[in-house]
Amino acid sequence: MQLPGELMLQVDPGRPELVDEVLDWAGETASGRLSVELAGTETWVAAALERRGCARVPDGAFMLAMSRSLRRLPDLPGLPDGFVIREQEGAGDFAGRAAAHRAAFGSEWVTVERHVRMRGTWPYRPEFDLVVVAPDGGVAAYCQGWFDEVNGVGEFEPVGTRPEFRRLGLARTVCTAVLHAFAKAGGRRAVVYCRGDDAYPVPRRLYESMGFAAYTRTHWYR
Template sequence: MKITFRSYAESDFLKVRDFLIDTQTKLGRPNCWAIDRWEFLDFFQEVGQASSKQRWQDRIGLWEYSNGDIAAVACDDGNAFFLLDTLEPATELINEMFQYAEEYLLKFDSGVSSNHLEIVTGMTTVEQVAMSRGYVREEWSNPTLSISMDREFKVTLPDGFALQCGSKVDDLCKAMGHIMAFDYADSPSAELTLKNYGNIKNAPDYNPELDLCIINESGEVVSFCGIWLDEVNQVAILEPVGTHKDYRRRGLGKTVIYEGFNRLKGLGVVKVYVGSDQPFYRRIGFEPEFTTHSWRKHME
């Protein structure tokens, strides 16, 4: 079936979201991005600055089959990404996507890309095209971890703390929890977070019952876990997750995540993913499922 390119329009948001769900169905796992990253970017990360969301959308490229179904998406989140529903795409399509990335998504300094193209390890066609076009694989990689919901998850909440869902917690409190967990207080980014964090509630797959927070006696959010549910595939993704820098190593992160797991089990979820390889996740039961490597363009 013929594949043609067109620019992304805001009305394509749900179409791409559904494409990512279909990708999970076809492959049995995400391929690069899942719905969490797509929705978090559109409704929180890129909405914060004037025109930022529009600039992000303007850089997205779509490739469609003649029947209108999506064949591929090229987009960025600092680095460039190809969203595909197959591990072995056609070489012609991939070359078009590389050309697009080099024109719109990658930044070059003295003949070398200052950002990267992220490629899922084992996608041999994409890797071969990358090498033929002068890309070099960097040492850095980013594993995606997963955990099956076929076990018990004991929730133990220490004295002096309470667990609340998203509808019970003020947006500013959640924003401050995010700022303190990732240690960027008094920065321009913190100002944007305080202003825009509540916008994530407008995302189509946001569920306040899966937006979980642990609150201390002063009403501060000290640990949190956002969960995105793909009901079609009975899987979920954690994004974002964090614990206030002054409240770590008390079991709060594990507690809020395990509470989320128990709620997901009640919804029939069979597996949960997280896009991080922090040792913490392995300690609570996650295991690597696939890896993305960074590739940098070196021009002749």
């Protein structure tokens, strides 16, 4: 719960009655009007919200859920001269990776300390968290992957490029490298979640060009 009333939840579709327990708690905890973002596939959550008088908000910004097979992957695109892709190798890379995220998203949320702590959190594996290093040694772009061994699914979360290094194909190349890493680990599918509305179209276009296709999108309920 992000006060005053923004709720994030997931409930097993086999136990839809638990949605009401979560919403009861949320109603007691929120200090403002409840606001919930959920995927279009989570019909059991939408039904519970509608029973309580919440309604789907008209379209604005939304997230698109996309996936692709890990078979017949494209070859790794080339990089501009002097740029290399690799795993992070020490404190300098950790700081550069955190700084690249802040620059890419205009957010101060990811500090070096948070990034290092995340690297120690299951199921993090460094071979799926790759960076593009610029000729000056700094981190220009990155793709962080998470791999679910049980289901054979890899996820991109997050992907970013520093503004001064955009339009060089760095994100495409590092994402493709992570796709190959997922496949090497025995993965069968990859997923990514990105903005789907026309106000922020570039990530969607990138993933579509890499063979990803949408399978659902998010909606807000209030």
